[in-house]
Amino acid sequence: MIRFENxxxxxxxADEVLHDISFSIERGEKVGLIGANGAGKTTILKAALGxxxxxxxxxxxxxxxxRENLSEIRKKLGYVLQNxxxxxFMPTVIEDMIFGSVNYGMSRDDAEKKADEVxxxxxxxxxxxxxxxxxxxxEKRLAAIATVLTMEPEALLMDEPSSALDPKNRRNLxxxxxxxxxxxxxxxxxTTHDLDLVLxxxxxxxxxxxGRIAADGPAEVILRDQALLEANDLELPFCFAGR
Amino acid sequence: MNKAEKAERxxxxxxxxxxxxxxxxRMSPLSKLLLTIVYIVITVSFNKYDITGIFIMILFPVxxxxxxxxxxxTAFWKLRIVLPLVCAVGIINPFLDREILxxxxxxxxxxxxxxxITLLMKGVFSLLASFLLVSTTPVEEICRALRQVHFxxxxxxxxxxxxxxxxxxxxxxxxxxxxxxxxxxxxxxxxISAWGSFLGQLILRSSDRAGQLYDSMLLRxxxxxxxxxxxxxxxxxxxxxxxxxxxxxxxxxxLNIAAIFGGVII
Numbered sequence: 001m002i003r004f005e006n007x008x009x010x011x012x013x014a015d016e017v018l019h020d021i022s023f024s025i026e027r028g029e030k031v032g033l034i035g036a037n038g039a040g041k042t043t044i045l046k047a048a049l050g051x052x053x054x055x056x057x058x059x060x061x062x063x064x065x066x067r068e069n070l071s072e073i074r075k076k077l078g079y080v081l082q083n084x085x086x087x088x089f090m091p092t093v094i095e096d097m098i099f100g101s102v103n104y105g106m107s108r109d110d111a112e113k114k115a116d117e118v119x120x121x122x123x124x125x126x127x128x129x130x131x132x133x134x135x136x137x138x139e140k141r142l143a144a145i146a147t148v149l150t151m152e153p154e155a156l157l158m159d160e161p162s163s164a165l166d167p168k169n170r171r172n173l174x175x176x177x178x179x180x181x182x183x184x185x186x187x188x189x190x191t192t193h194d195l196d197l198v199l200x201x202x203x204x205x206x207x208x209x210x211g212r213i214a215a216d217g218p219a220e221v222i223l224r225d226q227a228l229l230e231a232n233d234l235e236l237p238f239c240f241a242g243r
Numbered sequence: 244m245n246k247a248e249k250a251e252r253x254x255x256x257x258x259x260x261x262x263x264x265x266x267x268x269r270m271s272p273l274s275k276l277l278l279t280i281v282y283i284v285i286t287v288s289f290n291k292y293d294i295t296g297i298f299i300m301i302l303f304p305v306x307x308x309x310x311x312x313x314x315x316x317t318a319f320w321k322l323r324i325v326l327p328l329v330c331a332v333g334i335i336n337p338f339l340d341r342e343i344l345x346x347x348x349x350x351x352x353x354x355x356x357x358x359x360i361t362l363l364m365k366g367v368f369s370l371l372a373s374f375l376l377v378s379t380t381p382v383e384e385i386c387r388a389l390r391q392v393h394f395x396x397x398x399x400x401x402x403x404x405x406x407x408x409x410x411x412x413x414x415x416x417x418x419x420x421x422x423x424x425x426x427x428x429x430x431x432x433x434x435i436s437a438w439g440s441f442l443g444q445l446i447l448r449s450s451d452r453a454g455q456l457y458d459s460m461l462l463r464x465x466x467x468x469x470x471x472x473x474x475x476x477x478x479x480x481x482x483x484x485x486x487x488x489x490x491x492x493x494x495x496x497x498l499n500i501a502a503i504f505g506g507v508i509i
Binding site: 051074083088089147 | 470
């Protein structure tokens, strides 16, 4: 589904953020991308979406990253930004939800029907006509995910999805991801510091350290390896730390 | 609530108003846009001494505001910052042009006073017409109408993004102002010594956020077109009404109705 081969990237006027990264994510995989601040997690997501120009080869759904394929690639990947306020720019939730689908050629009526289905799936029908600036943090996060799901992406990329969520909304998010995967086997990639969330929702973990892949393997194994986590400036998930 | 937050809420209120439901709201965005443009062009084209001719042009905003249910007081309140500028434009006319054009009783009215009042009316009528358009038509639909008349894609995108950027900018101003005042008790406003860093941070932060918003638009297929804006069905009377209004405006431009009526009555 997503393949990185020898990908490197340097922000203008800064040090290299990604160093010769190679990995691939298969269809239906649930992947947690973890690492300390500045490890390059968000940069990887941006590279997969073609928001930054990297060296190396990136392929999404069999399409090589290029200007011509950009639109198709972005249709395949739904990106949920860390800050929902930066993601939702239309006045109301429903208008934000149909924005992408209509841009990709769906009729407005069909887009609205699809949006209704997604809202029902997520149990947030009550948010349909809500103004974007009149929602709580948890509601905004769910609405942001809904705007992306309406476009029927093949994979979800989520940047710090549990940040700024209270325990109840965090639990809702975990249940939502599980429901989504059970229903459609959708591929998803989560970047986060919340290792308990990763343990609950991902079967594979990639650890990034200073723009390099430090480990890649089953979540159950990696997230129990205290020495490995500490070597990469991370800590054991709370459930394993016994706190 | 600080001033930036209030300003942001005012903009959101206009956005909310544009989603209303009235005879004017239901007109097609393109017909309203063209009508507004033609109205403004005709209004500003009046001779600077044609005070009786231009006066009749008040009919359009009056009818528009009544039919749309948008309170005129709201329009004047929202335009309170721009209106003094309109007044300022012609304020020196009475001093430059002192030739007496006519007498009101014993008082001579100079060309400068007449041209000042005419200029004021041109500005106020044009602003009222523009406000009527934005308070009855969502910004995306205005952009789409502009694209329909082949207005350059880059300019419509710029217009939309500027509109969105104002929100972002005001939000950041609001957050930063609150943060500043929490650590500077008793201070009114922002001290001059902090202006440089405040402005610098504001630009960096808001452009960063605006960049993310734009990325979010790109990721959902935005390429400068406004397909998603073709919302509700426009009323069948849109174009007939627009054409009649344009025809009337053109007639008023070339026939001084007020003078004709005045002549008949006198």
